[in-house]
Amino acid sequence: MMDDTFLVENRLTLRAISEFGVLLAYYYICDRTDVFASSNKNYNRDLFLFLYFLLIIVSAITSFKIHHDKSPFSGKSILYLNRHQTEEWKGWMQVLFLMYHYFAATEIYNAIRLFIAAYVWMTGFGNFSYYYVRKDFSLARFAQMMWRLNFLVFSCCVILNNSYMLYYICPMHTLFTLMVYGALGILNKYNDKGSVIALKIIACFLVVILVWEVPGVFELLWSPFTFFLGYTDPAKPNFPRLHEWHFRSGLDRYIWIIGMIYAYYHPTVERWMEKLEETEVKRRVSIKMAVAIIALMVGFFWLEYIYKLDKITYNKYHPYTSWIPITVYICLRNVTQSFRSYSLTLFAWLGKITLETYISQIHIWLRSGVPDGQPKLLLSLIPDYPMLNFMLTTSIYLAISYRLFNLTNILKSAFVPTKDDKRLIHNLITAVVISSILYTLSFVFLRIPQMLV
Numbered sequence: 001m002m003d004d005t006f007l008v009e010n011r012l013t014l015r016a017i018s019e020f021g022v023l024l025a026y027y028y029i030c031d032r033t034d035v036f037a038s039s040n041k042n043y044n045r046d047l048f049l050f051l052y053f054l055l056i057i058v059s060a061i062t063s064f065k066i067h068h069d070k071s072p073f074s075g076k077s078i079l080y081l082n083r084h085q086t087e088e089w090k091g092w093m094q095v096l097f098l099m100y101h102y103f104a105a106t107e108i109y110n111a112i113r114l115f116i117a118a119y120v121w122m123t124g125f126g127n128f129s130y131y132y133v134r135k136d137f138s139l140a141r142f143a144q145m146m147w148r149l150n151f152l153v154f155s156c157c158v159i160l161n162n163s164y165m166l167y168y169i170c171p172m173h174t175l176f177t178l179m180v181y182g183a184l185g186i187l188n189k190y191n192d193k194g195s196v197i198a199l200k201i202i203a204c205f206l207v208v209i210l211v212w213e214v215p216g217v218f219e220l221l222w223s224p225f226t227f228f229l230g231y232t233d234p235a236k237p238n239f240p241r242l243h244e245w246h247f248r249s250g251l252d253r254y255i256w257i258i259g260m261i262y263a264y265y266h267p268t269v270e271r272w273m274e275k276l277e278e279t280e281v282k283r284r285v286s287i288k289m290a291v292a293i294i295a296l297m298v299g300f301f302w303l304e305y306i307y308k309l310d311k312i313t314y315n316k317y318h319p320y321t322s323w324i325p326i327t328v329y330i331c332l333r334n335v336t337q338s339f340r341s342y343s344l345t346l347f348a349w350l351g352k353i354t355l356e357t358y359i360s361q362i363h364i365w366l367r368s369g370v371p372d373g374q375p376k377l378l379l380s381l382i383p384d385y386p387m388l389n390f391m392l393t394t395s396i397y398l399a400i401s402y403r404l405f406n407l408t409n410i411l412k413s414a415f416v417p418t419k420d421d422k423r424l425i426h427n428l429i430t431a432v433v434i435s436s437i438l439y440t441l442s443f444v445f446l447r448i449p450q451m452l453v
Contacts, residue, residue: 124259
C-alpha cells in the first residue's frame with residue numbers, strides 16, 4: 001500500500017491523473033454511447049457570419065490590449081510577429097476552423113486549408129526561433145515537445161480505439177517539428193554561420209522534393225509505418241491506408257520551411273523596422289503605405305486567381321502558393337508600430353488551447369459514434385433547440401479543453417522532468433513496458449471471444 005507521505009507529496013499529480021481519466025470517460029460517453037442524442041449539421045451563411053463577427057465585436061470590447069513588451073533581439077518595443085500576435089492569429093483561425101466543422105461550412109474549404117498551412121508555418125517559425133536562439137537540443141526539451149503534441153491524442157486513440165491519423169494535425173505537427181529539430185540539431189555548433197543555415201534549408205527542400213514529388217518514394221519511405229500512420233475512413237473503405245497521410249502531409253510540405261526562413265530573418269526585419277521608425281515622418285509613412293498597397297494588391301490577385309478555384313484544383317496549387325496570403329497577412333498585421341502592439345486577448349487565449357479544442361471537438365462537440373469515423377453529427381444535449389444546444393455544448397467543450405490543456409502541462413511536469421535525464425529515461429522505459437503489457441493483454445482479451453466461436 002502507498003504510505004500517506006507519498007500520497008500527500010504527489011496529491012496534485014494523482015488528482016490530475018484522476019481528473020484526466022474522468023474527462024476521457026466523458027469523451028467516450030458523448031461519442032460512443034446513446035446517453036446523449038445527436039443532431040444533424042445545418043449551414044446558414046447569415047448565422048455563420050453573424051456569430052463570428054459578434055465574437056470579434058465582443059472580443060474587441062472586452063479583451064483589447066496594448067502590449068509594451070521588449071524585443072529579445074533589439075531590446076525595443078518593435079514587437080514584429082510577437083507572441084501575443086501569433087497566439088491571437090491562431091485563435092481567430094481556430095474559431096473559423098471549428099465553426100467550419102460544426103456548421104459544415106464547405107464553401108470556406110479553401111480558407112481552412114490556408115489556416116492549417118498557417119499553423120504549420122508557425123511550427124517551422126516557432127521551433128526554428130527556439131532552437132536557433134536557445135540552442136537547447138536536450139532530451140528533456142525534445143520529450144516535453146513530443147508530450148505536448150501527443151499525450152492527449154494518444155490517450156484518445158487508446159480510449160476510443162481511433163487511429164492516430166484521425167487527428168491528422170497532430171502527426172503533421174509532430175513530423176515537421178521533428179524535421180526542424182533534425183535540421184538544426186545536426187551539426188548545431190555551426191548554426192551561427194549563415195552558409196550552414198542556407199545549406200540546411202536547401203537540404204530540407206531537397207528532402208521534401210524527393211519524398212513528395214518523386215513518384216513511389218513516399219510509399220517506399222512510409223509503408224513500414226502504416227501500422228502507425230495508416231487510416232481507413234469507414235465511409236470510404238477503398239482508399240489506400242496511407243492515402244490520408246499522403247494527402248494531409250503533402251498539402252503543407254513546404255510551408256514549414258518557409259516558416260524557418262522567416263524565423264531566420266526575423267532579427268534582420270526587426271532591425272530594419274527599428275531604423276524605419278526612426279526616420280522622418282513623411283518617409284516612414286510613404287514606405288509603410290507602399291508596403292500595405294503592394295501587400296493588398298498581391299493578396300487581391302491571389303484571391304482572384306488561386307483562392308476562388310474549386311477545391312480539387314486549389315489543392316494542387318496550395319503547397320506552392322500558401323506562403324503568399326500568409327506573407328500578406330504578416331505585412332498588413334505588422335505595418336505600423338501601433339497595430340503590432342494591439343491584440344485581442346480572448347483570441348490569444350483560444351490560440352493557446354488550439355490542440356485541445358481541435359481534439360475535443362471530435363468527441364464532445366461533434367460526434368461520429370464509431371471508431372475512426374469522421375464527426376458527421378452534432379452532440380445534442382438539448383434536443384430540438386439548436387441554438388441553446390450550441391451555447392451549452394460550446395461552453396462545456398471550451399471549459400474541458402482548457403482544463404485538458406492545464407492537466408497536460410501538470411502531468412508533463414510530473415513525468416517529463418527538465419533537469420533529470422536519468423529520471424526521464426527511467427520514466428520512458430517504464431511507460432514503454434507498461435504500455436506493452438497492457439497492449440498485449442488487450443490483444444489477448446480481444447482474441448479470446450473469436451477463438452471460442
